[in-house]
Amino acid sequence: MRKNNSFAVLGDICYAVAADDLKTVPHAYAVCENGLCAGVFKALPDRFSDIEVIDMSGRLITPGFADLHLHAPQYSYRGTGMDLELLEWLDSITFPEEARYADPEYAQKAYGLFVDDLRRSPTTRASVFATVHTDATLVLMNMLKSSGMGAYVGKVNMDRNSPDVYRETTEESVKETCRWLKACETAGFLADDSIVRPIITPRFVPSCTDELMRELGKIVEKDKLPVQSHLSENISEVEWVKQLEPEAKGYADAYDRYGLFGTESQTVMAHCIYLRDDEIDLMSQRGVFAAHSPQSNMNLRSGIAPMRKLLEKGVKCGLASDLAGGSSINMFKAVTDAIQVSKLYWRLTDETKAPLSFTESFYLATKGGGSFFGNVGSFEEGYEFDLLAIDDGMAKTSLEFEIEQRLERTMYLGHAGFIKAKFVAGRRIL
């Protein structure tokens, strides 16, 4: 009997099952059964003998990449304004541009460009900040859904220290969050099988009053929704948080006091550069993910996250573009940027903290960050079938390489244009 919901992709397969374990299988079949991976096989087992085979022979086959933190409305100005530090950059560039998304027509146009580019990129799952605007956030969610991308999307909350054109009152922020969640329910974004889902998104402590965070914590507790925010990115920001929240034990506690730090639901915090040891321990205990955004940390002169230390302490970690602090949406770049900044950290800051290896960084960009979205980022049996077929032969060379070297070279050369097919949860979207 022909299995209509099954197919295989044939090619040179590589995937990480652990930070130090990269599997490579030349000329093999990755089998998809009802949206899930049924395994990787050198020869198709009898039970799959009559399924469709998508022949990508000679191409690299990898899991999809997880971008654990990016800002959709910042796509339009990526690669500009890169001479500024975080707080100045937010005030002079970010907030005025995000304010434009009050206009649904502008949102439609700008988000259309973003989603089209994301669909062509190595990313199959993303945790996305929208803006404070409920309607524009729904526009983005619908576009992502139509594109087939997997995503958590957050209507941003901010009720202090923001320009008048881009601030909500506490009451508005809570009310609009409830309206947005209601609309999400009606549109099916809360259904168990929805691949685009809402995530509660207090922008960062300087943008959110205690009262707002308390109310968001109640929503998270009631609806068990995931949470995303920023944590300890920049020295001036960390100092500012101390002044704004003198009662909190630190930046992490400013969220934790309101149930926004992994007690109630899955949480991801971007950056995590200037954390105290007890805050790192808390992240580890609570299973809070760190979204490491090396390109953004370089562009905004923020610093270098202590990734080796976070990993040694058992913090769940993934990689992120942090568009448009990061100028590139391409997660191949994030893999090599993470390695490169870890080498500088080792050389300039702490020689006991070994740089990330290539396998570790590839793992973080696939299975590490992917685990925020469930069983995502590997070809182990039962994982969601997120797959890229990459024509690395487009980068000419006179040499012959093993699969692992081809993968490394693909990340360093960084051409997303080499991607010839892309599947998300078993659906082909490119």
Ligand code: GUN
């Ligand atoms: N902290 C608060 N908002 C932002 C933002 O938009 N980008 C970055 N990189 N950090 C932030």
Ligand code: FE
């Ligand atoms: Fe960010």
